[in-house]
Amino acid sequence: MEKVRVLVVDDSALVRKLLSTMLVCDPAIEVVGTAPDPLIAREKIKQLNPDVLTLDVEMPRMDGLTFLENLMRLRPMPVVMVSSLTEQGAEVTLRALELGAVDFFTKPSSDLASSFAAGAEEICAKVKAAARTRPRQRTVVRRLEVAPRLSADAVLPLSQGAGTRGGSPIIAIGASTGGTEAIRVVLESMPPDAPPIVITQHIPAAFSGPFAKRMDACSAMRVCEARDGQPIQPGHAYIAPGSQHLLVMWDGARHVCRLHDGPPVNRHKPSVDVLFRSMAASVGKATVAALLTGMGDDGARGLLELSQAGAPTLVQDEDSSVVWGMPGAAWKLGAAREMLPLDQIAARLLKLARLPIDSAQRAAAPVNG
The missing domain is CATH 3.40.50.180 (Methylesterase CheB, C-terminal domain)
Structure with a gap:
């Protein structure tokens, strides 16, 4: 089987190194390159044609969400977000999933090296799973046309304790x-x-x-x-x-x-x-x-x-x-x-x-x- 070719995009040199080290430990994965920001990543995607991108959110010159939105419009590919375990990180990651990212991997704010090592199996599994997916556009939902359903509760509330198990x-x-x-x-x-x-x-x-x-x-x-x-x-x-x-x-x-x-x-x-x-x-x-x-x-x-x-x-x-x-x-x-x-x-x-x-x-x- 061909190896999964991964491009790591993160503005932190330490994170790029740790992620690359973790990923190449899996014999089914090859890190074909790294990039410190989306503009460099854009050029490396053209040059290296990776199968999967790992993408940070907060980066210089262009934030990860803007880059992801452009990427899914112009050159759709599987993306695994690398996000922080904060409320803001959660909001941004959920937005990234809406935009088309396949999955996410959370990075801690402290003890980076040991925590990343512990998550090596998880990130490798997510990258390999992402490689098997097809990038998708956001599903547009057509709401069901369901007529309002009223009951006697609209006139007289049901007394507490009514109803039977199951x-x-x-x-x-x-x-x-x-x-x-x-x-x-x-x-x-x-x-x-x-x-x-x-x-x-x-x-x-x-x-x-x-x-x-x-x-x-x-x-x-x-x-x-x-x-x-x-x-x-x-x-x-x-x-x-x-x-x-x-x-x-x-x-x-x-x-x-x-x-x-x-x-x-x-x-x-x-x-x-x-x-x-x-x-x-x-x-x-x-x-x-x-x-x-x-x-x-x-x-x-x-x-x-x-x-x-x-x-x-x-x-x-x-x-x-x-x-x-x-x-x-x-x-x-x-x-x-x-x-x-x-x-x-x-x-x-x-x-x-x-x-x-x-x-x-x-x-x-x-x-x-």
Whole structure:
């Protein structure tokens, strides 16, 4: 196999050296060059024709976002952002993912050398995964035309304590690489009265809060970072904090979010498998679950548990995924009853969640032998 050819772009000579050293330790990667700013990078891209770019955000002469936007318009290629673990770094990185970056790798503000060495396996895996992707333009979402749905609550609020366990549908979504944009597409397509949605996206702790705020700004639903004990309500979406597992539990009167500070599962915290398992136990066949783009196989076994509990399950197809690792693993495991392109997933989730539970099970009959 040919090596993945990488161009490292960063204004710090130390970071360029460390990243290059880490990357060339992998026999499948070749660092073909480095650049201290976007203008030099532009010339080296023409000369060296790299497969993947690692790109810093804050650089002289042109900031990384402006360069990335120009690059995706004029010469699309896979880009892995190298960002700082700060609130501002999170905002900029999320914007970079919107513009077309495949993934990101966070650099710490202190003890740079030892921290980068510890992350060598991670950055190499992300670069190799990025090399297998196709650069994509930002998906333009056409909002679903859904008529407002009113109930007796518009006249007389329901008294507290009504409802039965498992009676109301809850949508569960898991994602990783490419997931911030995939989740945006799903949430932008949802009406304000959609069933509640719980989401686990692999993301650092410093990024999950800003990510939730960005999703809240673009969705008709109310989107927030989940809090421990928070009631799960229709019209709301709850995103797992980047440092804790999100579980859905029954507290005797209603379903609530529970945060758990346990060890990483499948090397991830939060883990999609943890969310899906909690849903299988507490919501069961009233769950409607989707596993979106992502590297690895986190969520595949949890999706199978949900399917075995009678819940409708689906995965994103390979063509619309940035990385078809997680959904592909679930599909091969027989955990998903349907496979759909990203632009059809929101409508399907909504339809399944609004069907009577037994009808939803029939509508999502297995199609994967």
